Amino acid sequence: RVTLMEFKIKPESHLCQMSLSQFRKHFPHVIICAIEREGKLSIPDGDFILQPSDKIFLTGNRSEIVRFHNKIRPRVIKSLMIIGAGKIAYYLLNILKNSKIELKVVEINRQRAEFFSQEFPELYVVNGDGTAKDILLEERAAHYDAIATLTGVDEENIITSMFLNNLGVQKNITKVNRTSLLEIIDNQDFASIVTPKGIAVDTIMHFIRGRNNAQFSSLEALHHVANGQIETLQFQINEGNKMIEQPLSQLKLRSGVLIAAIIRQGVAIFPSGDDYLEVGDKIIVTTLIQNIDKIYDLLER
Numbered sequence: 001r002v003t004l005m006e007f008k009i010k011p012e013s014h015l016c017q018m019s020l021s022q023f024r025k026h027f028p029h030v031i032i033c034a035i036e037r038e039g040k041l042s043i044p045d046g047d048f049i050l051q052p053s054d055k056i057f058l059t060g061n062r063s064e065i066v067r068f069h070n071k072i073r074p075r076v077i078k079s080l081m082i083i084g085a086g087k088i089a090y091y092l093l094n095i096l097k098n099s100k101i102e103l104k105v106v107e108i109n110r111q112r113a114e115f116f117s118q119e120f121p122e123l124y125v126v127n128g129d130g131t132a133k134d135i136l137l138e139e140r141a142a143h144y145d146a147i148a149t150l151t152g153v154d155e156e157n158i159i160t161s162m163f164l165n166n167l168g169v170q171k172n173i174t175k176v177n178r179t180s181l182l183e184i185i186d187n188q189d190f191a192s193i194v195t196p197k198g199i200a201v202d203t204i205m206h207f208i209r210g211r212n213n214a215q216f217s218s219l220e221a222l223h224h225v226a227n228g229q230i231e232t233l234q235f236q237i238n239e240g241n242k243m244i245e246q247p248l249s250q251l252k253l254r255s256g257v258l259i260a261a262i263i264r265q266g267v268a269i270f271p272s273g274d275d276y277l278e279v280g281d282k283i284i285v286t287t288l289i290q291n292i293d294k295i296y297d298l299l300e301r
């Protein structure tokens with residue numbers, strides 16, 4: 001019900017020099033919950049002015065986020081090339097096989113390529129090295145709207161994405177298992193990065209920290225963004241919680257904490273300071289504070 005998106009502001013974007021209060025008027029159902037500027041993260045207030053090269057982290061329901069994205073970047077993905085026929089590619093293709101997206105897979109292992117051809121009869125499968133320059137040029141990689149580099153070798157994924165960026169591919173998606181490499185690629189404006197290890201760690205940490213639940217709330221979900229610097233948490237509001245029935249503007253939240261969304265009876269609310277919490281609500285919180293597992297840890301002491 002709540003989508004989180006990371007978005008880099010280009011110098012030509014009309015978002016430049018817009019304050020967050022103005023942004024909210026233009027996009028009332030989307031909240032900027034964090035901003036990264038020159039490597040420093042902050043939870044902004046309404047007076048914050050957006051600048052070129054800012055990375056903004058937005059929350060909203062799926063349709064509003066898609067609408068925002070289409071308004072800022074109207075290009076639609078109509079074709080996708082996948083380099084590497086591994087497990088992630090297999091499950092991704094099962095999701096996309098009935099879509100209208102033109103799909104192609106490039107796989108160096110002949111047996112694996114034949115398996116994908118049998119599993120997905122309508123799929124165009126190429127048996128070749130998708131990280132090799134000549135293969136990418138031969139397969140007209142530059143004409144694809146998006147390319148996902150999903151081989152098992154991080155370095156090959158990174159270098160291939162850099163080459164594809166130079167070719168002018170609009171959307172590069174790169175799988176990186178070794179999180180130690182993220183500091184290097186974070187400085188390169190070439191890719192969307194997927195880290196399977198980080199997703200697994202978030203899931204495990206949710207179960208571990210969820211056991212420390214307080215009486216008046218429960219931690220139901222946990223995810224990291226911005227290379228683990230921002231935590232997004234989901235809490236359930238239980239009976240007796242002292243945060244209910246008062247405006248959010250009166251809650252004494254710690255610096256670096258934002259209530260980004262309230263889910264009430266299955267409906268997502270993207271709140272202002274006048275909204276209240278009720279028993280049974282689920283709240284989505286973004287925070288720069290690490291290792292929070294109780295909802296009262298969000299409040300000043």
